[in-house]
Amino acid sequence: xxxxxxxxxxxxxxxxxxxxxxxxxxxxxNQVRKALEVETSPTGRMVLEKIIQNAEIASSExxxxxxxxxxxxxxxxxxxxxxxxxxxxxxAINEGVRQGYRDGYLRKSTLDPITRQNRGDNTPAVIHxxxxxxxxxxxxxxxKGFGSENMSRVMMxxxxxxxxxxxxxxxxxxxxxxxxxxxxxxVGVGLGGTFEKxxxxxxxxxxxxxxxxxxxxxLDALEKELLEKINSTGIGPMGLGGNTTALAVxxxxxxxxxxxxxxxxxxxxxSCRHAEAIL
Amino acid sequence: MNLETKKIQAxxxxxxxxxxxxxxxVLLSGVIITGRDAAHKKMVDLINxxxxxxxxxxxxxxxxxxxxxxPPGRPIGVLKSATSYRMDQYAPVLIxxxxxxxxxxxxxxxxVKSAMEKWGAIYFAAIGGAGALMxxxxxxxxxxxxxxxxxxxxxxxxxxxxxxxxxxDIHGGDLYITGPRQFRIAD
Numbered sequence: 278x279x280x281x282x283x284x285x286x287x288x289x290x291x292x293x294x295x296x297x298x299x300x301x302x303x304x305x306x307n308q309v310r311k312a313l314e315v316e317t318s319p320t321g322r323m324v325l326e327k328i329i330q331n332a333e334i335a336s337s338e339x340x341x342x343x344x345x346x347x348x349x350x351x352x353x354x355x356x357x358x359x360x361x362x363x364x365x366x367x368x369a370i371n372e373g374v375r376q377g378y379r380d381g382y383l384r385k386s387t388l389d390p391i392t393r394q395n396r397g398d399n400t401p402a403v404i405h406x407x408x409x410x411x412x413x414x415x416x417x418x419x420x421k422g423f424g425s426e427n428m429s430r431v432m433m434x435x436x437x438x439x440x441x442x443x444x445x446x447x448x449x450x451x452x453x454x455x456x457x458x459x460x461x462x463x464v465g466v467g468l469g470g471t472f473e474k475x476x477x478x479x480x481x482x483x484x485x486x487x488x489x490x491x492x493x494x495x496l497d498a499l500e501k502e503l504l505e506k507i508n509s510t511g512i513g514p515m516g517l518g519g520n521t522t523a524l525a526v527x528x529x530x531x532x533x534x535x536x537x538x539x540x541x542x543x544x545x546x547x548s549c550r551h552a553e554a555i556l
Numbered sequence: 557m558n559l560e561t562k563k564i565q566a567x568x569x570x571x572x573x574x575x576x577x578x579x580x581x582v583l584l585s586g587v588i589i590t591g592r593d594a595a596h597k598k599m600v601d602l603i604n605x606x607x608x609x610x611x612x613x614x615x616x617x618x619x620x621x622x623x624x625x626x627p628p629g630r631p632i633g634v635l636k637s638a639t640s641y642r643m644d645q646y647a648p649v650l651i652x653x654x655x656x657x658x659x660x661x662x663x664x665x666x667x668v669k670s671a672m673e674k675w676g677a678i679y680f681a682a683i684g685g686a687g688a689l690m691x692x693x694x695x696x697x698x699x700x701x702x703x704x705x706x707x708x709x710x711x712x713x714x715x716x717x718x719x720x721x722x723x724x725d726i727h728g729g730d731l732y733i734t735g736p737r738q739f740r741i742a743d
Contacts, residue, residue: 317739318735318738318739320579320581320721320731320735321739323581323719323721324683327683327686327689327719328683328685328686330686330689331683331685331686331687331688331689332688334688334689334692335634335687335688338688339627340624340627340630340633340634340688340691341624341633341634341687341688342634342685342687342688343634343636343685343686343687343688344621344622344623344624344633344634344635344636344687344707345636345687346624382624382625382626382627382633383624383625384622384623384624384625384633384707385706385707386707395706422685424638424639424661424684427639455662455663455732455736456661456662456663456681456684456732457639457641457661457662457663459661459684459685509740509741510736510740511735511736511737511738511739511740511741512736513735513736513739515661515681515683515684515721516661516662516663516732516735516736517681517721517723517731517732517735517736518731518734518735518736518737518738518739519735519739520739546684546685547685548685
């Protein structure tokens with residue numbers, strides 16, 4: 278058994294909030310640069326160039342990449358031999374979010390869904406814990422902007438829809454979203470599971486580094502097929518026309534029920550932000 | 557192929573609006589205002605109840621943003637456009653009352669486009685998600701109304717060479733329709 282203090286967790290989450298919102302991952306930047314090599318629309322090229330320039334300014338000036346610094350989403354991998362000391366784990370995480378959004382001058386966007394009263398500190402975080410082997414705690418902070426989150430959907434298909442039905446749904450979702458989610462987007466897909474499991478694995482798919490293959494060869498082929506279809510739509514950067522509508526399609530799957538085919542599509546803007554630390 | 561970039565000045569004169577075409581890129585300088593969901597609701601509620609607004613929208617350009625808090629030494633935090641369709645139900649009334657330009661992202665409704673053609677107003681697409689870049693074009697910022705709305709308060713901004721794309725003009729041009737059509741690859 279290993280003990281981790283809540284103070285360490287809070288300090289780590291604070292720093293991850295600021296890092297995730299100001300530094301765009303090199304995997305994302307590399308994909309944007311690759312897209313620039315094939316983009317033929319002049320407007321599209323201009324947008325891609327500005328996205329790269331924006332990331333350079335944000336990291337050198339230490340300011341957020343985007344005004345929407347997101348709702349705080351935290352994925353935890355908790356080693357089952359870890360003991361948290363000094364208070365409640367979730368309280369420590371929320372305190373880290375509070376400090377990070379205050380000290381990083383990040384926008385506080387979390388509010389009551391009925392009164393629409395802003396809570397003022399961007400808490401509570403949406404926390405997804407997973408128990409794993411070992412004695413470490415992995416914290417992944419993935420702020421989620423809602424321009425793209427609003428374009429996401431879950432569909433409970435009957436089995437008769439088949440994989441073709443799922444593919445049409447995914448491509449149609451991208452077409453209907455148009456320029457709203459700030460393309461080029463990353464498309465996270467969850468196939469199977471239950472209603473909520475499909476959405477969760479779709480969101481988790483967004484964490485995989487861009488440019489890395491899916492470890493499942495069937496899903497990998499499906500990802501490539503869908504990416505080509507999506508980039509043939511012409512939507513392009515910001516929806517103003519071009520060959521780069523998505524940087525990647527990432528699919529996770531999970532066994533499902535004989536009566537259903539759940540398909541979740543979680544749309545992510547080009548600012549595909551996440552930062553992680555292991556304690 | 558390179559894009560030619562026009563320099564234009566806000567507030568916008570009718571003649572400038574007349575001459576802009578969808579697909580053109582511009583560098584906007586001058587004075588503009590900001591407002592998004594909550595501020596739009598307030599503006600339209602005031603107009604519909606016959607009251608004056610606490611600021612003028614005549615010839616103004618409105619930027620759909622809610623910036624992050626300003627860090628020390630900067631006039632404003634980072635800002636990028638909100639998704640414009642959320643303002644569609646309010647925009648026609650504002651255009652009728654003199655608003656000349658809107659900066660946002662994403663397609664507009666037919667009602668908004670009709671109002672733009674009828675009263676003469678232009679719609680610019682900003683590069684969504686490029687908040688840090690856009691913030692470097694903001695030279696001054698001050699809240700001019702509804703402080704209590706926090707990030708959604710109405711601000712007056714002095715901007716310099718803000719890079720924008722003319723998305724929808726007053727002659728029926730809409731890059732959100734023609735752009736994707738041009739680059740679509742048929743099955």
